[in-house]
Amino acid sequence: MRYGLLFWATLLAFLTDQVSKYLVVHVMRVEQREVIDVLPPLLTFKYGENRGINFGLFQGDGDTGRWILIGISLVICLAVLIWLRRIAPSVWMLLSAGLLIGGALGNVLDRVLYGYVLDFLNMSCCGIRNPYVFNIADIFIFAGAIGLVLLDGKKAS
Secondary structure: OOOHHHHHHHHHHHHHHHHHHHHHHHOOOOOHOOOEEEOOOOOOEEEEOOOOOOHHOOOOOHHHHHHHHHHHHHHHHHHHHHHHHEOOOOHHHHHHHHHHHHHHHHHHHHHHOOOOEEEEEEOOEOOOOOOOOOOOHHHHHHHHHHHHOOOOOEOOO
């Protein structure tokens, strides 16, 4: 069953995201420590609450915006699933879709539980200080989207 790969990739991405957030935010308590140097300056853990979308765009403290973003995320996940059913997806496309959906659902769960997405990864390099933080779900969403764009499937008959 090829779609089993989609399920397992989704579950693995979702669990990896949620476990990483739990460990860094709740066990390592990055919020209280402000910054945890991992491989400075390349990688540091820095607490962030994202009430908008990537890079803090469309920030808002309102409950309406939170539920709109949850709805948009769920509609995108559903659209990807419907699209996959209409084509003959390759194994790589199923894996990519699983990453995207698992990451999106990880961020959806954050919004439901906390009202915002927990972010903690900060990367800087070469004398340039990056002010933005992100999380593992964001990496999965980005990698999954790129995979779906670059990896071709055939139309189902």
